[in-house]
Amino acid sequence: MKLLIRNGHVLDPFTGLDGISDVLVEDSRIVKVAEGIQETADQTIDASGSYVMPGFIDLHVHLRDPGLTHKETLETGGRAAARGGVTTMCAMPNTKPVTDMKEMVADLHRRAAEESPVHVIQLGAVTKGEMGEELSDIKGMAEAGCHAISEDGKSVMDASLYRKAMRIAKENGISVFAHCEDINMVEGGVMNAGAKAEELGVKGISNAVEDVIVARDILLAKETGVRLHLCHCSTADSVKMIAAAKKEGLPVTGEVCPHHFILSTDDIKENNGQYKMNPPLRSPEDVEALREGLKNGIMDVISTDHAPHAEEEKNLPMEKAFFGIVGLETSACLTYTELVEKGVLTPMQMAEKMSYNPAQILGLQDKGSISAGKTADIVVFDPAAEYRIDKNTFLSKGKNTPFDGYPVKGEVLYTIVDGAIVYAK
Known part of the structure; x- marks a missing residue:
């Protein structure tokens, strides 16, 4: 299973990468991070305008x-x-x-x-x-x-x-x-x-x-x-x-x-x-x-x-x-x-x-990074999304928060665990 994340702004504290790049995932691992990856993938995410960060x-x-x-x-x-x-x-x-x-x-x-x-x-x-x-x-x-x-x-x-x-x-x-x-x-x-x-x-x-x-x-x-x-x-x-x-x-x-x-x-x-x-x-x-x-x-x-x-x-x-x-x-x-x-x-x-x-x-050396060889735990985050927190939309059983109705900017679009998409907006 290959997943290609295209055109995202990759943020990797481990390597220092801070710029537009593609990320290629195969099975549970990140196999390549580079601009303009030419690979056929089973699934492609267009991350234009979004940050791609380690989960x-x-x-x-x-x-x-x-x-x-x-x-x-x-x-x-x-x-x-x-x-x-x-x-x-x-x-x-x-x-x-x-x-x-x-x-x-x-x-x-x-x-x-x-x-x-x-x-x-x-x-x-x-x-x-x-x-x-x-x-x-x-x-x-x-x-x-x-x-x-x-x-x-x-x-x-x-x-x-x-x-x-x-x-x-x-x-x-x-x-x-x-x-x-x-x-x-x-x-x-x-x-x-x-x-x-x-x-x-x-x-x-x-x-x-x-x-x-x-x-x-x-x-x-x-x-x-x-x-x-x-x-x-x-x-x-x-x-x-x-x-x-x-x-x-x-x-x-x-x-x-x-x-x-x-x-x-x-x-x-x-x-x-x-x-x-x-x-x-x-x-x-x-x-x-x-x-x-x-x-x-x-x-x-x-x-x-x-x-x-x-x-x-x-x-x-x-x-x-x-x-x-x-x-x-x-x-x-x-x-x-x-x-x-x-x-x-x-x-x-x-x-x-x-x-x-x-x-x-x-001590999780295979996590916390968007780089080749690391576990493909990744989040795609849209910094431009603006909305108000609504506790009634929470997937948690708990709704206890004083932030209900609070205006915020930034939203998770995709969450990827071991190379599989487990959440998509």
């Missing part, structure tokens, strides 16, 4: 499968990912039951290959049941291809236990993905601490709740040598600490979600559960620091923290609503609209932060 890799997704499939499944999450240009996603382990054993990781990978149109990497929990008391089978889960361990949704508060987990992860060549939150400091908070929380009469969550664990985890990574990836960073001090870690040469990376680099507490006009997420939307100063961190390369990755919920779980005041926002179908258009169009990132940097850097963090 996006989302390091932070909640698929809710098993156990919470009224919110999302491998199949619905996979279709949502394909629509958003995501060709590989990392599924967090806070499922029901928690994914904390080799057999569970292996079974989820088997099911995902059958049910999801995109690649799924199932991460493993740090501790059994995410209870923070006893380590999971980290070695076994690494053998099953988990690529990273994470206690996402909470932090491992026992630093000694966490250090042991980091050492085992290091020994087995996998990363640690950290949700940085000192649970003892949350104190019932539901949004960022400050004037807006006081105005709405709700309890706040201070920046220190995140920052103290960022500092701790960086120091533990320094001691153990493990690759540490800091999830959904939301504060200015997180950016500063990651910058300091990089300056010291530590294997530390950080991600930012679109809701954190776009929205602030100023955008919360009422006590509305759609604005409740963890970590919370922060101050305009934090938002600016995150954007600057993305621009100057301190923050490596744009991920979604896609966290679908049923409508009855989100259409509530913040005190009662679940934490979380969906993002698989909106991350590309929001990134292009708010960062590329506004000159914060170049189109190449968008591809770097949404594909190449995540591939490097996961």
Whole structure:
């Protein structure tokens, strides 16, 4: 099976290619990237006026499968990912039951290959049941291809236990993905601490709740040598600490979600559960620091923290609503609209932060690039399309987003996984 993508503006962070070119795919691999390829193909895509980028890799997704499939499944999450240009996603382990054993990781990978149109990497929990008391089978889960361990949704508060987990992860060549939150400091908070929380009469969550664990985890990574990836960073001090870690040469990376680099507490006009997420939307100063961190390369990755919920779980005041926002179908258009169009990132940097850097963090040397020999995971993205986000069109079961009706520019036209078109506009 041959697929020819013609006349697209190819963006390849690996080779540095940034210009009009054709891409020839045979079976699951890219075989040639050049201008004016003269080949007979089984299928041809005219990508004129569009960017051709390596498929996006989302390091932070909640698929809710098993156990919470009224919110999302491998199949619905996979279709949502394909629509958003995501060709590989990392599924967090806070499922029901928690994914904390080799057999569970292996079974989820088997099911995902059958049910999801995109690649799924199932991460493993740090501790059994995410209870923070006893380590999971980290070695076994690494053998099953988990690529990273994470206690996402909470932090491992026992630093000694966490250090042991980091050492085992290091020994087995996998990363640690950290949700940085000192649970003892949350104190019932539901949004960022400050004037807006006081105005709405709700309890706040201070920046220190995140920052103290960022500092701790960086120091533990320094001691153990493990690759540490800091999830959904939301504060200015997180950016500063990651910058300091990089300056010291530590294997530390950080991600930012679109809701954190776009929205602030100023955008919360009422006590509305759609604005409740963890970590919370922060101050305009934090938002600016995150954007600057993305621009100057301190923050490596744009991920979604896609966290679908049923409508009855989100259409509530913040005190009662679940934490979380969906993002698989909106991350590309929001990134292009708010960062590329506004000159914060170049189109190449968008591809770097949404594909190449995540591939490097996961050790996926065959992904994150549009070059000969690489896996044919590709997205064709139209930067000229203008529309408003409509949650009712989402393929995800989750419709929980404050971006409903938000004007955006940029749309995924095709998503290609292993050389096969899995989504076409």
